Amino acid sequence: MNFEEYSGVWVFIEENDRNIAQVSLELLGAGRRLADKRGCGLAGVLIGENVTSLSSVIFENGADTVYVYDQPIFKDYRTESFMKALLHCCEKHKPEIILYGATSTGKDLASAVATDLPTGLTADTTELDVEEDSGLLLASRPAFGGNIMATILCKKYRPQMATVRPKVMKSPIPEPGRTGELIEENIQLDESDIRTKVLEIVKATTKKVRIDEADIIVAGGKGLGSSEGFVLIHHLAETLGGAVGASRDVVEAGWIEHHHQVGQTGVTVTPKIYFAVGISGAIQHLVGMRNSSLIIAINKDPNAAIFEACHYGIVGDAFEIIPLLIEQFKQAMAGEEVKHAGKV
Amino acid sequence: MLHIVACIKQVPDTKIIKMNPKTNTMDRASAPAILNPYDAHAVEEAVRIRNRYGGIVSVLTMGPPPAVKAIKKCIEIGADEGYMISDRKFAGADTLATSYALTKAIDKISQITPVDLVICGKMTIDGDTGQVGPGIARRLDIPPLTSVKKVEEVNTEDGYIIVHRKIEDGHEVIQSSLPCLLSVEKEINDVPYSTFPNMLKATRYEPHIWGVADLEDVDIKQLGLKGSPTIVAKVWAPPKPEGGKMLEGKPAEQVNQLLSVILEKKELFEVKGGAE
Numbered sequence: 001m002n003f004e005e006y007s008g009v010w011v012f013i014e015e016n017d018r019n020i021a022q023v024s025l026e027l028l029g030a031g032r033r034l035a036d037k038r039g040c041g042l043a044g045v046l047i048g049e050n051v052t053s054l055s056s057v058i059f060e061n062g063a064d065t066v067y068v069y070d071q072p073i074f075k076d077y078r079t080e081s082f083m084k085a086l087l088h089c090c091e092k093h094k095p096e097i098i099l100y101g102a103t104s105t106g107k108d109l110a111s112a113v114a115t116d117l118p119t120g121l122t123a124d125t126t127e128l129d130v131e132e133d134s135g136l137l138l139a140s141r142p143a144f145g146g147n148i149m150a151t152i153l154c155k156k157y158r159p160q161m162a163t164v165r166p167k168v169m170k171s172p173i174p175e176p177g178r179t180g181e182l183i184e185e186n187i188q189l190d191e192s193d194i195r196t197k198v199l200e201i202v203k204a205t206t207k208k209v210r211i212d213e214a215d216i217i218v219a220g221g222k223g224l225g226s227s228e229g230f231v232l233i234h235h236l237a238e239t240l241g242g243a244v245g246a247s248r249d250v251v252e253a254g255w256i257e258h259h260h261q262v263g264q265t266g267v268t269v270t271p272k273i274y275f276a277v278g279i280s281g282a283i284q285h286l287v288g289m290r291n292s293s294l295i296i297a298i299n300k301d302p303n304a305a306i307f308e309a310c311h312y313g314i315v316g317d318a319f320e321i322i323p324l325l326i327e328q329f330k331q332a333m334a335g336e337e338v339k340h341a342g343k344v
Numbered sequence: 345m346l347h348i349v350a351c352i353k354q355v356p357d358t359k360i361i362k363m364n365p366k367t368n369t370m371d372r373a374s375a376p377a378i379l380n381p382y383d384a385h386a387v388e389e390a391v392r393i394r395n396r397y398g399g400i401v402s403v404l405t406m407g408p409p410p411a412v413k414a415i416k417k418c419i420e421i422g423a424d425e426g427y428m429i430s431d432r433k434f435a436g437a438d439t440l441a442t443s444y445a446l447t448k449a450i451d452k453i454s455q456i457t458p459v460d461l462v463i464c465g466k467m468t469i470d471g472d473t474g475q476v477g478p479g480i481a482r483r484l485d486i487p488p489l490t491s492v493k494k495v496e497e498v499n500t501e502d503g504y505i506i507v508h509r510k511i512e513d514g515h516e517v518i519q520s521s522l523p524c525l526l527s528v529e530k531e532i533n534d535v536p537y538s539t540f541p542n543m544l545k546a547t548r549y550e551p552h553i554w555g556v557a558d559l560e561d562v563d564i565k566q567l568g569l570k571g572s573p574t575i576v577a578k579v580w581a582p583p584k585p586e587g588g589k590m591l592e593g594k595p596a597e598q599v600n601q602l603l604s605v606i607l608e609k610k611e612l613f614e615v616k617g618g619a620e
Contacts, residue, residue, distance in 0.1 A: 080487060112488060145470075148582070307588060
């Protein structure tokens with residue numbers, strides 16, 4: 001393999017209903033830093049139907065080039081069709097690095113592409129760097145359930161690929177009017193070449209909490225003692241117009257549904273305020289919330305690990321503290337309307 | 345006859361695993377080896393499909409000899425047959441090399457009984473990648489269906505399957521031709537307690553164990569460490585967060601201090617600029 005033929009950092013741009021996924025913008029920010037360090041270009045790869053107009057957003061967020069596959073066959077995401085487009089693009093333009101969001105689509109696509117190329121793929125990366133001279137991608141991720149961090153390298157193959165967790169990279173500040181080179185590509189693909197069909201797309205009807213989008217999260221753990229005790233968490237969240245989070249053991253105990261789980265096997269969150277109530281602070285949990293702007297921990301056990309990971313801690317009984325907090329917040333906010341924004 | 349192969353792995357229980365704080369290494373002896381929890385759901389789903397449509401369920405694993413225990417656990421869940429590939433040449437495999445080895449084993453299993461459906465758990469709790477399933481699908485050249493949370497219909501006569509696949513804000517209903525590969529979410533089913541007859545069967549069951557020499561057309565260069573493009577260059581303990589300020593006093597005083605802290609951090613409440 002001649003590494004000199006491979007150049008440039010690419011981001012697979014995930015698109016849904018003509019909206020670019022937030023994680024793709026975050027990756028353009030991360031990709032820009034890698035490309036600048038390496039002294040090469042940053043490109044977005046956009047695959048879909050009627051999506052070409054989104055290129056301007058990709059340029060404004062830092063891309064120098066956008067490769068577009070805009071064909072009816074790409075209306076819905078399907079592994080086989082998208083994979084064929086991306087493999088075509090790789091073969092033609094030979095990137096050094098490709099980043100994907102660690103979403104259901106990104107992970108699915110990256111795994112398939114990596115096998116076919118073949119090349120190495122690092123999953124759920126939370127830190128990215130590149131060696132300036134060699135171009136070696138340093139992709140770091142939590143491993144063994146978050147117990148350790150590991151830096152993964154792919155020394156002998158190109159492109160180097162990684163999926164990156166949403167919400168861990170900063171999205172760039174868009175530069176209105178910034179533009180670049182738009183390269184329209186297409187491939188010969190017949191519907192009969194694709195062995196899967198999307199029969200229906202069902203958006204969640206009940207407005208599910210998206211804790212990854214919440215500004216305030218009140219998260220509870222096993223320290224609350226019971227599902228009845230957990231009601232306190234809901235009360236505080238409701239008072240603040242925030243979302244409810246939970247540790248893994250609470251979800252496993254069936255006190256709340258899985259999509260509230262914060263952590264390694266749950267959701268990564270970055271709220272402005274994170275309350276950790278009765279949460280011991282297992283590393284798996286910390287991995288998912290440590291980028292919150294203000295972390296407040298309340299726990300009976302003065303030795304709980306959470307106190308090492310918080311900005312402010314209270315050693316005390318949640319059943320005493322939380323009702324007082326609710327009362328105080330209510331007084332402080334008297335007259336101000338709490339904006340729930342559907343996030344409770 | 346519908347033949348389903350569930351791919352499974354024995355893993356250390358990462359919930360229990362302890363770190364040696366001096367060396368930053370894992371004390372593997374501290375964690376019991378268990379059947380990867382996501383794979384238990386894969387096997388259970390395979391068993392449910394078999395119970396609904398008939399056929400057989402085989403489980404397949406790659407691992408060192410003690411991994412036989414994980415196969416026995418699957419027999420307890422209700423699988424019919426167990427296959428294990430075990431050889432030092434497989435050691436050190438990343439997801440690409442693992443999917444290669446498992447695919448070679450599935451090829452061999454297919455010669456005994458043709459395979460219609462491969463099912464994997466969403467990911468393993470020690471590797472956390474979720475890449476082996478799609479890798480197997482590509483190597484077998486069958487469609488991968490990941491994040492599956494419901495199997496709606498399996499139609500062997502017309503050769504298709506309909507599943508619900510979880511996406512970020514809902515799910516999609518997908519039809520795929522058979523054979524194909526599913527990787528399943530844990531919400532797809534509840535794994536019930538083992539029944540006594542299955543437990544008894546599991547105790548007596550001897551899985552088929554193959555080495556590299558038992559598989560056909562194997563390119564040794566694609567196995568194990570040699571066949572793995574990714575390497576772990578460095579392992580370290582996640583940075584210890586700086587301990588926070590503890591609020592002192594009686595509960596009412598603590599709460600008052602907390603409130604003033606939050607109110608002081610006004611900048612937190614201002615509308616974020618940038619890409620939002």
